[in-house]
Amino acid sequence: xAGGTQGSGDAVSHTYENARTWLLMPSWVVLTxxxxxxxxxxxxxxxLTKEFRGGVIWDFSLAAYDQFFFDRGLFGDDPPTFxxxxxxxxxxxxxxxxxxxxxxxLIGFPTAYFIATRPAHSRAIWVFLITIPYWVNLLIRTVxxxxxxxxxxxxxxxLMGLGIIDAPLTLVNTNFAVQLGLFYSYxxxxxLPIYAAVERYNFSLSEAAADLYASKFxxxxxxxxxxxxxxxxxxxxxxxxxxxxxxxxxxxxxxxxNYMIGSLIEEQFKGNAGNWPFGAAASMIxxxxxxxxxxxxxxxxxxxxxxxx
Amino acid sequence: xxxILKTATAASxxxxxxxxxxxxxxxxxxHWFEYMPQELIEKFEAETxxxxxxxxxxxxxxxxxxxxxxxxxxxxxxxxGDYMVEIMTNEGLVDTIADGELxxxxxxxxxxxxxSYDHGRKHSIPYxxxxxxxxxxxxxxxxxxxxxxxxxxxxxxxxxxINMLDSQGEVLAMAALHLGIPQCSTDRDQLKALNAxxxxxxxxxxxxxxxxxxxxxxxxxxxxxxxxxxFGAKARAERSTLKYAFPTQGYxxxxxxxxxxxxxxxxxxxxxxxxxxLEPENIAxxxxxxxxxxxxxxxxxxxxxxxxxxxxxxxxxxxGAGAFIQVCDEATQAVYDxxxxxxxx
Amino acid sequence: xxxxxQTHDVRSYLGFKTVTILCLIILYTPLLVVTVYSxxxxxxxxxxxxxxxxxxxxxxxxxxxAKFKLAAWNSFVIAIIAxxxxxxxxxxxxxxxxxxxxxxxxxxxxxLISLPxxxxxxxxxxxxxxxxxxxxxxxGFATIILAHITFxxxxxxxxxxARMQGIENTFEEAALDLYASKKxxxxxILLPLMGPGIISGFLLAFIVxxxxxxxxxxxxxxxxxxxxxxxxxxxxxxxxxxxxxxxxMLLMVSVVMVTISYFISKxxxxx
Numbered sequence: 053x054a055g056g057t058q059g060s061g062d063a064v065s066h067t068y069e070n071a072r073t074w075l076l077m078p079s080w081v082v083l084t085x086x087x088x089x090x091x092x093x094x095x096x097x098x099x100l101t102k103e104f105r106g107g108v109i110w111d112f113s114l115a116a117y118d119q120f121f122f123d124r125g126l127f128g129d130d131p132p133t134f135x136x137x138x139x140x141x142x143x144x145x146x147x148x149x150x151x152x153x154x155x156x157x158l159i160g161f162p163t164a165y166f167i168a169t170r171p172a173h174s175r176a177i178w179v180f181l182i183t184i185p186y187w188v189n190l191l192i193r194t195v196x197x198x199x200x201x202x203x204x205x206x207x208x209x210x211l212m213g214l215g216i217i218d219a220p221l222t223l224v225n226t227n228f229a230v231q232l233g234l235f236y237s238y239x240x241x242x243x244l245p246i247y248a249a250v251e252r253y254n255f256s257l258s259e260a261a262a263d264l265y266a267s268k269f270x271x272x273x274x275x276x277x278x279x280x281x282x283x284x285x286x287x288x289x290x291x292x293x294x295x296x297x298x299x300x301x302x303x304x305x306x307x308x309x310n311y312m313i314g315s316l317i318e319e320q321f322k323g324n325a326g327n328w329p330f331g332a333a334a335s336m337i338x339x340x341x342x343x344x345x346x347x348x349x350x351x352x353x354x355x356x357x358x359x360x361x
Numbered sequence: 362x363x364x365i366l367k368t369a370t371a372a373s374x375x376x377x378x379x380x381x382x383x384x385x386x387x388x389x390x391x392h393w394f395e396y397m398p399q400e401l402i403e404k405f406e407a408e409t410x411x412x413x414x415x416x417x418x419x420x421x422x423x424x425x426x427x428x429x430x431x432x433x434x435x436x437x438x439x440x441x442g443d444y445m446v447e448i449m450t451n452e453g454l455v456d457t458i459a460d461g462e463l464x465x466x467x468x469x470x471x472x473x474x475x476x477s478y479d480h481g482r483k484h485s486i487p488y489x490x491x492x493x494x495x496x497x498x499x500x501x502x503x504x505x506x507x508x509x510x511x512x513x514x515x516x517x518x519x520x521x522x523i524n525m526l527d528s529q530g531e532v533l534a535m536a537a538l539h540l541g542i543p544q545c546s547t548d549r550d551q552l553k554a555l556n557a558x559x560x561x562x563x564x565x566x567x568x569x570x571x572x573x574x575x576x577x578x579x580x581x582x583x584x585x586x587x588x589x590x591x592f593g594a595k596a597r598a599e600r601s602t603l604k605y606a607f608p609t610q611g612y613x614x615x616x617x618x619x620x621x622x623x624x625x626x627x628x629x630x631x632x633x634x635x636x637x638x639l640e641p642e643n644i645a646x647x648x649x650x651x652x653x654x655x656x657x658x659x660x661x662x663x664x665x666x667x668x669x670x671x672x673x674x675x676x677x678x679x680x681g682a683g684a685f686i687q688v689c690d691e692a693t694q695a696v697y698d699x700x701x702x703x704x705x706x
Numbered sequence: 707x708x709x710x711x712q713t714h715d716v717r718s719y720l721g722f723k724t725v726t727i728l729c730l731i732i733l734y735t736p737l738l739v740v741t742v743y744s745x746x747x748x749x750x751x752x753x754x755x756x757x758x759x760x761x762x763x764x765x766x767x768x769x770x771x772a773k774f775k776l777a778a779w780n781s782f783v784i785a786i787i788a789x790x791x792x793x794x795x796x797x798x799x800x801x802x803x804x805x806x807x808x809x810x811x812x813x814x815x816x817x818l819i820s821l822p823x824x825x826x827x828x829x830x831x832x833x834x835x836x837x838x839x840x841x842x843x844x845x846g847f848a849t850i851i852l853a854h855i856t857f858x859x860x861x862x863x864x865x866x867x868a869r870m871q872g873i874e875n876t877f878e879e880a881a882l883d884l885y886a887s888k889k890x891x892x893x894x895i896l897l898p899l900m901g902p903g904i905i906s907g908f909l910l911a912f913i914v915x916x917x918x919x920x921x922x923x924x925x926x927x928x929x930x931x932x933x934x935x936x937x938x939x940x941x942x943x944x945x946x947x948x949x950x951x952x953x954x955m956l957l958m959v960s961v962v963m964v965t966i967s968y969f970i971s972k973x974x975x976x977x
Contacts, residue, residue: 065875066807068888075802078795079819079859086856087821090833094825097833104691105448106422107429126556126699127549137706159732162725169717179905180964185733186913187960188740188953189937195573195945196736199752202582206739224582225568236732240913243729244906245865251902252872255717268719282871286864289820290910297826307568308527311705317826322423324529325698328832335829342824343817350813389928394939399769416928417939427924430832431839435928576945580752599750 091339098332106326116333138316138334142341145313148227148302149295152234153242156291159235160242161284167243168250179247182240190237194304197236201229201305225307233301234291241290249283250276285349293342313338387412388630391424391432391439391622396489398650405637411630421445428454434624437631443616444530444686446485447478451688455484456621462632465639473616473656477685486635487656489647490616491590491674492683493531500602501584507679509539509608511585513562520565524583527569529701530686531587531613536562538611538684545689545697556700563704578603589615590673591652597672605673611681616656737957744950751945761951774936774952781916781933784847788854789862789911795855796862796907797900801892804870805878820864822857830857831924838925845927853925854915861914862907869903870896 068075101113123135167178185193200207201223208220223229253276261271277284299314308315313334320331394417402413418424421442428436433454441449449455466482473487497506502519513536515523525532536559537544542551570577575592577583579599588596593605606612619638625631638644644655645663654674661669668674676683689697743751747758765771799819803812822830834856838849877899881891897904919934926935937949 064803064808065805065878067875067878067882068801068805068892069807071888072802072806072809075798075806076815079799079863080815082795082852082856083818083821083859086834086837086852087830088818090830090837091821091825093833093836094829104694105429105452106426126552126703127696128699137702141706159725159729162719162722163729165719166722166726175902176905177964177968179902179909180960180967181730182733183909183913184957184960184964185737187916187956188737189934189949190917190919191572191934191937192740192945192949192953193736195576195751196739198573199580199739200736202580204581236736239729239733241861241910244910245868248865248869248903248906249872252869252899258717272719280868280872283865283868286868290823290861290864293820293823303527304570304573307570309563309566309569309705311702314826314828315705318828321426321828321832322420324422324701326422326425327698331829335825338826339824346817346820347813391928394931394936395770399773414929415931416926417931417935419923419938423923426832427835430835430924432835432845435845572945576750576752579750595749599748599753 094332095336098329098336100329102327102329104326106321106328108328113329116327116329119330120333120337141311141316142313142338144310145296148230148234148312149292149298151231152238152295153288153292155231155235156239156242157284157288160239160287161246164243164246164283164287165250168247168253175247175251179244182243186240190300191304193236194233194301197233198224198229198305201232224305225309227306230302230306233305234295234298237298237301238291238294241294242287245286245290246280246283249280249286253279289346296338296342386410386630387414388627388634389414389416389435389437390634391416391418391428391436393417393419393440396440396617396647396651398646401643401646401650404643405634408637409630409633411627411633413634425449425452425454428622433622435626436622437625437627438619438621438634440488440617440619441485442686443476443478443618444688446618446620447688449620450479450484454623456623456625456628457483458621458632458635463636463639465636468639468641468657468659470656470658476616478688479618485618485620486639488617488619488638488644489651489653490614490656491653492676493526493535493587493589493613493615494593494606494608495585495587496578496593496596496603496605498578498581498584498600498602499604506604506606507608507677508606509535509610511606511608512587513539513558515565515585519585521567522584523566524574524577524586525566525569526574526587527571529697532559532704533697533701534613534684534686535587538608538613538681541610544684544687545693547693552696552700556703559700559704569705590671593673594652594671607676607680609679609681611684612676614683614685616685740950741954741957743947744954746947746950749946751947751950761947762955764948765951765955768948770948773931774933774948777931777933777936778952778956780847780930784850784854784932785912785915787851788858788915789908791851792855792858792911793862793866793904793908796859796866796911797897797904799859799863800867800870801896804867805875805896820860823860827857827918827920831921834921835924845925847930849925849927850922850930850932853921854918857918857921858911858915861910865906865910866900866903869900869906873899 097108098116099112099114100108101111101115103109120138121135122132123137124130124132163182167175170178199205202208203220203222203224207223211217212220257275257279258271261275266274297314297317299312299318302308302312303315317331317334319325320327320334388411390413392415406412416436418427424439424441425445425448429452463486469482469487473490474482479485495512497511499506504516511519512523534544536555540551540555540558542555546552567583568577574586574588575596578586578588578596590605593603597603597605619635621628621631621635639657641657641659642663644657645660648655648660648668649665652668744761745757745759746754747760748755765774803815834853838845843849873896877895878891881895882888886894917934919938922932923935923938926932940949
């Protein structure tokens, strides 16, 4: 069923096989020079000796990775024990980004679906409605969000006015505020890919399922979702991965009392620490983590498809 | 779509050629945004015929990173804070100004001539100076505020209502003043005490925000907030019960300085720019705009009279000494970096 | 194929409309704050002191107005160029990935395309700056556009490829059977079907470029200011309502543009 006529997920056709190299060439060239080479440069940097106050000395060193994984005490001369500090920071970021992605999906999917089922001429307007707020700078949007969530802010006033709560909720400087901020920062990145996929969905499949007495929920889960999966996966990647490295929303809404990956790495390049190799190493660990997750995901997909056939 | 694209391309080509057209007769200034009044830039351009090209940054450290990543050699002057002048000098990023190269050097006030970070002003001239302390909303708290206890061992009623600057230098310097230890201590017991103090104090802090340090106080979200004096004056204008504290233990003093950068492409023009800023009338215009002190003799007569009487710029007799943020050596700094990581982990 | 009248009950899910409305409320309430406080008489962004147009006057005739106008214009031009180029590149790449058979380098190619979002921006910013400097590329407008095109590609690519995976290749096959050239099949069959995907990709790339601060700040060089770098640079003086006024006007511009495009598309249909 999942594969269906819909040409689900990973169907690859051969129509333009001869032109493949030319089609991919522009992206390969641009990304090799402006993404891959810089990333390789940072990979090299992560194995170099740090120069005090930023920069590197071209001597091989594992100090950056040592700092990440081993704790040598305040003065750096205790016997090494396993360092949990940075793992904790990574875990915290993953958790926050995951929660934000889930929130985006829960709100973004119905929204995208709703837009895609509007009459054709008004869909574009809905899509614009989703992106217009993002013409306003992220800093300004986040500050406004903070204003809304304040103890004496409009949200608490409204809730108290309606008698829903008795005392103001403390929302600013909480994990929830961070998740809300991340959600707000990246929502269109969830909605638009899903919209692009659902818009193409062949509703006769849902009809067929309904004819077979499938409940609406079952239809959603077994027929619709598999068919629009590329959109959902794309949306989740575009929300989750940038959320991991984000620091503006966590800093402003979360109070910056605890590092997130983004602010930790930022501090190595733009802060007092000035430890470029460590910043580079932390980025490389983050990069490999994301890559591993994506590979595992791709593998399990391929496996499931094989099983389905 | 095509038309928009055409217009856009034309505009961008125009923008590129515009910046190339003035290849000579310019000075490239690396500066904070909105830290120099536009009228003053226009005055300089009219007086000298030199065009001012601005690039901006958002923190001292970001500027340093950008210069070290290869930006050096493309800028003529930049405006680092006191400790950053010393760091940049150590890094070899600044040029030396020979005697007699600045006609107006004599205008520098004696207090600001032999500063710890640039003795004799060989690389820099004063731009603006002020202090960093904290403000307390006196409507919410009526006790004595002129003590660093407010930040580091606050009374119960202030716990959880304190915003700190998200800046390692400013927080750790203030903590050192509170403990009465040197800012670059190598004494292990002192460092352990500092680490323990911050771990304990952090439980009383609600947030670290620099960008909105004024807004959290004005809105009442924080009752206590670490803040620059100029910001403090603006905050008080909007919430009159806010009071700027001058702790008896001392407070942080800062000065932004104009430095001549190494390999400046327009060195002559850069010196003219610096000379221009050493004239009392011109630097006073900056002070009137940014609301900070100037460090130039004779600037007072051109300054807003109210600047001289600002509560935030006039410490009472009980105030402790003001101290610059100090620059530690590499080994010592590593410990302080670790302490800061412990605060934020 | 789409008998919407009959399939209405199958298509609509209870509560989806409510969620959409909730979503729009969440999106727009903070903007309401921005708009309201752009008319604030006081310098504060948190305390209301009465209605005033002073910040709009500040934006148009204030001493810094020229800088902000130029910055806004730069941002806009950069975003249009970067989004357009990256959308074209992403569309070609998606075709190469999804319509050109499986090949060995396909996973690697996908990794390369998503690389710009996988490393934190600051890392890409510093590394790109070092790279530009090491090849002697002078910083300015061109470096900003190149950098923006790069990090916009994954944002354009994912909606476009999601869309393309949903389009059966039977349409193109049919065209090819009728002796259409591959170019024709691509431009007349595939591209029109790709519409919503391409628009989504373009819009995402556009807002990402418009909002970028970190990378821009490092690669821009002297004399080029974008709106985000101006706004972040100005926080040394505190966030003032003039930034709210600029934001409100940007919103107005976007609303006007959307309204115009709506009427154009409507008149297209009537013709």
